[in-house]
Amino acid sequence: MTAADLTAVPAPRTAHKVTARRVLRSEWAKFWSLRSSWITLTVAVVLLIAFGAIAAATYSPDATATNGPPGPRSGDQDAVSLALLGATFASLAVGVLGVLLSAGEYTTGMIRSTLAAVPRRLPVLWSKAAVIGPIALVLTTLAALAAFQLGTLGLDGEKIALSLGDDGVLRSLAGAGVYLGLVAVFGVALGMLLRSSAGAIAVLVGVLLILPGLASLLPDSLYDSINPYFPSNAGSAIYALHQSSDALSPGAGLAVFAGWVALALAGAAVRLRRTDA
Template identity: 80%
Template structure:
């Protein structure tokens, strides 16, 4: 073989050499492209993660179903005589005169447990499976993960539970036809109360996310959620009457019930004040969750 031919074969680049050669300046180097972690990308990741879980669909469906079911049943089983003798409780379990809105929102307590548990599972569930380590490795700044989880579940719960409250009211309206407490959707305060129920339940869902990150245990966070929303008002009744009357309106569930109550009752907060107090509780839980997320290991 001539030396010149052998030399040309040695110098001719092979396929592997061509692949490792420097790319053309006009061709983008996709293999070495790096992506910056942004809040929007973290939000999109949490959105995909939320809808990929079967528990999200099931729990949201249960929350809306309970809201509609109990509201409709309460309207169709309403009896003026029974109401005069003691009556079913008003929104959030507080006493008071019944009205079409309070009957429609009878299921809010049950729905709040469902969306609150969903919020806990969305956050504490990652600690149970160990997936939180991968999440925080991908997002080293950590806090965007917490904010994204809250931003995902809050609007979803707001929209679906508001629609559920509207459906419960509309389904129950024929059952109250001719009754003194019957109301129309256009009556003063009705839409505000139904929308207020959605706002309250959305905040409960965010509260569940905060408790999940703060406690890092699904069982523990669910127990804390039930204790704060349901057990705490009952235990507070053991306090002296003067203390109870002063503190009771500021308990989370009582402040939340004021958000969607049609009429302000004696000793309760106004809707605006109730929203501010309950949002303050949620903000406090989020602050505690943020502090622990940043300061302690996963």
């Protein structure tokens, strides 16, 4: 064998073990490479800030809850509820983002390559949730803080004006970020469970917005018993500054909504393990 033959032999490739950290890094790279990620996150942040700032700037103490702007809660308004008026709309944006992150791979067929690289499958689901949840939490918490600070300018001198140092304000603003982070994970779970972007988005909208309205058709005694446990109602309790008589406490709301998210993740995990892509 000549020296030329020796140099022509290809070097052996190093086999890299599939680890949770590498799967997470892969999902992180995929997330930021998608144009939809940047656009949808921007929409969520803008909606949260814009609705809060506009609501505070146009606030009138003579306005009633029925003719005021639509919000996640009714009743007496305060500076925090005005600042978080856009939370409902932001939840749809981050939820859709979660759906696109998971169900989008089934639409394009990229999921086959992903699962071929990660045969155990479940790390893909956990990594997607671990990527989008903290990102949505941090960005929307900052947006909630910005909306509140801008709102203080419009509420200067009003009785409902508050500052960050007032009791419960920071907890409520951080709670909004926690809720929206969980909604993003909920979207990932629905996308993996249904494997259809359109179907998962329809279910997301139905669960968060339509279901509580349909439940109002039930008898009052039954409706009053189950209403606080609907996902959107439990979620809004997380960031409510004051607990109303017919709502859960912030801690209970967090536990209930996290339970809904965990249930969706469990369903997605079972289907991911048991059925082909």
